Amino acid sequence: MDLTPKVKFLGMTFDLTVIIGSLVTAVIVYFLVTALTRHLSIRPSGKQNVMEYIIDFINGITGIMMEKKESYKYISFALTTFFFIMIANLLGVIVIVTATVTGPIPSLGITADMLKTTHSVSWFKSPTSDLNVTVAMAGAIMIYSHLAGAVKHPLVYVKDYFKPYWWMLPFNIIDELAKPVTHAARLWANIFAGEVLILILREGALYLTAVPLIVWMGFSVFVGCIQAYIFTVLAMVYIGQKVSAE
Numbered sequence: 001m002d003l004t005p006k007v008k009f010l011g012m013t014f015d016l017t018v019i020i021g022s023l024v025t026a027v028i029v030y031f032l033v034t035a036l037t038r039h040l041s042i043r044p045s046g047k048q049n050v051m052e053y054i055i056d057f058i059n060g061i062t063g064i065m066m067e068k069k070e071s072y073k074y075i076s077f078a079l080t081t082f083f084f085i086m087i088a089n090l091l092g093v094i095v096i097v098t099a100t101v102t103g104p105i106p107s108l109g110i111t112a113d114m115l116k117t118t119h120s121v122s123w124f125k126s127p128t129s130d131l132n133v134t135v136a137m138a139g140a141i142m143i144y145s146h147l148a149g150a151v152k153h154p155l156v157y158v159k160d161y162f163k164p165y166w167w168m169l170p171f172n173i174i175d176e177l178a179k180p181v182t183h184a185a186r187l188w189a190n191i192f193a194g195e196v197l198i199l200i201l202r203e204g205a206l207y208l209t210a211v212p213l214i215v216w217m218g219f220s221v222f223v224g225c226i227q228a229y230i231f232t233v234l235a236m237v238y239i240g241q242k243v244s245a246e
Contacts, residue, residue, distance in 0.1 A: 003101075003121045006109035013109070021127035025088045032083065058082060061233055065240025074236060082232040085128060085137075085187070089224030092126030092195045093217050096202075128227075129192045131184070138184035141235045142176075149242025157242065179238060187231050194220040 004017040036051040044052055058079045062071035101121050104112045110121065127133045149157040161172045198220065201213040 003110055005105075005121060005123070007107070008109070015130065015132070016108070017122050017125060018127050018130050018133060020124060021088065021091060022133070024124075025084055025091060025127060028087050029080070029083045032087075033079075055079065058232075061229075062236050064233065065237050065244060070243060074239065078232055078236055081137075081235060082228050085231050086225055086228035088126055088128045088133075089191050089228055090126070090221060091124070092129055092191065093198065093220045093224060095124055096195065096198065097122070097124035125195060126191050126224075128187055129195045131188045131192075134184040134188040135180070137231075138180040138187075141183070141238060142180040145239040145242045146176075148239060152243050183231070183234055183238075187227050190223055190227050194223060 004015050006013050006015050008014075033051075036047050036054075040048055055075065058075055059071070061082075062074045062078050066074070101110060104110055146157075161169050163172070194216075197216055198213065201209040201216060
């Protein structure tokens with residue numbers, strides 16, 4: 001896979017490719033939602049119909065594990081999560097920007113040792129093809145779900161760790177720790193693998209790889225949308241399990 005430029009600040013390393021991709025995704029989501037919700041009317045038509053259909057779709061996701069009254073609180077969160085991940089997944093299918101580097105660039109974390117394996121540096125790709133991004137999102141959802149459950153139903157939250165028997169406590173803890181791992185890995189693996197294959201086909205002879213590349217890009221769009229749906233559904237399932245009184 002291509003190298004990515006990185007900078008160090010306050011003892012931390014920041015991946016510029018991930019930052020650029022995430023910012024572009026956020027901007028696209030903002031303008032997309034703004035465009036779909038401008039000039040609302042009592043009798044919806046055109047783009048307002050599209051937005052209302054999407055909201056109904058998201059409302060179905062939030063209602064999987066929650067009562068209607070509770071699920072309404074999470075529509076905005078689920079909508080933002082779905083849009084962000086879907087756009088982030090599709091960015092690497094539509095645009096992948098790489099550059100060839102002939103010498104080390106220490107200021108961007110590119111050393112001579114790294115250039116022994118590849119001279120290609122990636123400047124733009126899907127943010128979700130980076131494991132750090134998916135782990136951060138899944139981790140944030142895990143933390144929020146536990147805090148929400150502990151605050152809303154503290155006794156139920158504690159008792160859940162001892163179900164169905166008290167000696168199941170260690171296994172229940174392992175289960176909770178495994179959720180964000182699988183949540184993050186599923187999204188990352190699908191998007192990362194898709195981008196790797198696109199890069200491989202793009203580097204080949206076009207008269208041989210053009211058709212497979214077009215077919216795979218179409219399939220990648222489908223996978224990107226499905227993975228956005230799955231990630232959002234699982235996020236609401238995990239939150240619903242914690243805030244539910246039962």
